[in-house]
Amino acid sequence: MDQELDAPLLAFDPTDPVALTQALVRCPSVTPAEGGALSLLAAVLASAGYSVHRPVFSADGMPDIENLYARIGTEGPVLAIAGHSDVVPVGDAEAWTRDPFGGEIVDGVLYGRGACDMKGGLAAMVSAALRFRRDNPQAPGSIAFLITGDEEGPAINGTVKLLAWAQSQGQRFDHCLLGEPTNPASMSDMIKIGRRGSLTGKLTVNGKQGHVGYPHLADNPIRGMVRLLAALDAAPLDGGTAHFDPSNLEVTTLDVGNPSSNVVPAQAKAVFNIRFNDVWTPDTLAAEIERRLREAAGNLVRYELTFQPTNAVAFLTEPGPFVAMVADAVEAETGKRPALSTTGGTSDARFIKNYCPVVEYGVVGQTMHQIDERVAVADLTALERITHRLLDSYFAPQHAP
Structure with a gap:
């Protein structure tokens, strides 16, 4: 489903990134609820002359998700x-010192769920885009916004489908800036x-339950599990690459479920997660894990291994003119050149990279998903200036990336 919107009147200046962040934080858009956040952004962008669309995507067993696509300009x-x-739940609301949906500012800091992840970044970039077009109405090229309500959730009815929808409408992108708190x-x-x-x-290791006093009648799976996990950890998966740290495997759960101290358990289970670099694909990495386990188990350990489906693959936007343009804008406004990094968790950039080169830059992310999530007002205004400077450079004919 999709709809276009008329431009309404707004009660505040949307080129003010602080006011826009406050307004967004006050929308309780906990995944999958839209909470008014996309409606607010649609109103802001429509008022500035953007063509706005609100596609809603569905999947069996999943809640419907509202999304937003907006564009101004018709040329490249x-x-x-x-x-x-969307934002994560507030957790224990009583533990917050400020209303999690209040957008209150105290001593130059704006509090609220999503303040840094990532309503603040989104607001600053929207404000910068509005100010840029207001001051440069004849600027060449086009600015498009891809905003989902399903990043903090399953990520099934969000960006991945919004990108496919945009492509089906004939929309193409040269580059993308993603405003995650980097x-x-x-x-x-x-x-x-x-x-x-x-x-x-x-990973599941199967044994045979029995009495600890009669070990010859039992088969303790914990010994096999220790053997297999040691094999996974015995040698590094790789040594890293020019832009990536070495791949890292962490065991996240190890369970036997045995309430008795005098019973050998029948089964031991473990879960592990690997954050891998561009040496691997999910398939080649899974094959390497299977090889290590097979060699370690031999005929001594009976085990089962399954992998969860994943759409999180390693990718790199090679440093070039666009990356340099973003770094130049940051350096011009902060006085320091930022590092180029591939650290951290996953983001919707993993979907965007299939359509165009993507770079992520946003506010300080120290409190994302925490109680009393917050962002410095100065960081919001800095991000607005950085984004505005980037737009100036990007749409200057002599500096086109």
């Missing part, structure tokens, strides 16, 4: 700005030019 180059309006401590720290992949495996 097309710079897409992407993000998500900075660890200050606005000059980090740009993400890629992401590691993620692969989760479930």
Whole structure:
């Protein structure tokens, strides 16, 4: 389903990134609820002359998800700005010192769920785009917004389908800026030019239950599990690459489910997750894990291994003119050149990279998903200026990437 919107009147100046962040935080858009956030952004963008669409996507067993696509301009180059309006639950609301949906500012800090992940980043980029077009109405090219309500959830009815929908409508993008909170401590720290992949495996070792006093009548699966996990950890998966750290395997659960101290359990289970670099694909990595386990088990350990389906693959946006343009904008506004990084978890960039080169840059992310999530007002205004400077450079004919 899709609808176009008329431009309404707004009660605040949407070129003010702080006011827009407050308005978005006050929308309780906990996945999968839209909570008014996309409606607010649709109103803001429609008021500025954007063509706005609100496609809703569905899947069996999943809630319907509202999304937003907006564009101003009809010619290239097309710079897409992407993000998500949904947020994680607040957790224990009583533990918050400020209303999690209040958008309150205290001592230069704006509090609220999604303030840094990523309503603040989204608001700053929207504000910058509005100010840029207001001041440069004849600017060449086009700006497009890809905003989903399903990044913090299953990510099935969100960006992956929004991109396919846009392509079906004839929309093409030259580059994309994704406003995730990339900075660890200050606005000059980090740009993400890629992401590691993620692969989760479930390992079960089968034994034979019995009395600990009669071990010859039992088969303790814990010994086999220790043997197999040691084999997975015995040698590094790789040594890293030019832009990626070495791939990393972490055992996240180890369970026997045995309430008795004098019973040998029948089964041991473990779950592990691997954050892998561009040395691997999910298939080649799974094959390597299977090889290691097979060699370690021999005829001594009976085990089963399964992998969860994954759409999180490692990718890299090679440093080039667009990456340099983003770094130049950050350096010009902060006085320090940011590092180019591929660290952290997954993001919707893993879907966007199939359509155009994508770079991630946003506010400081120290409190994302935490109680009292917050963002410095100064960081919001800095991100607005950085994005505005990037737009100036991107749409200047002599500097086109």
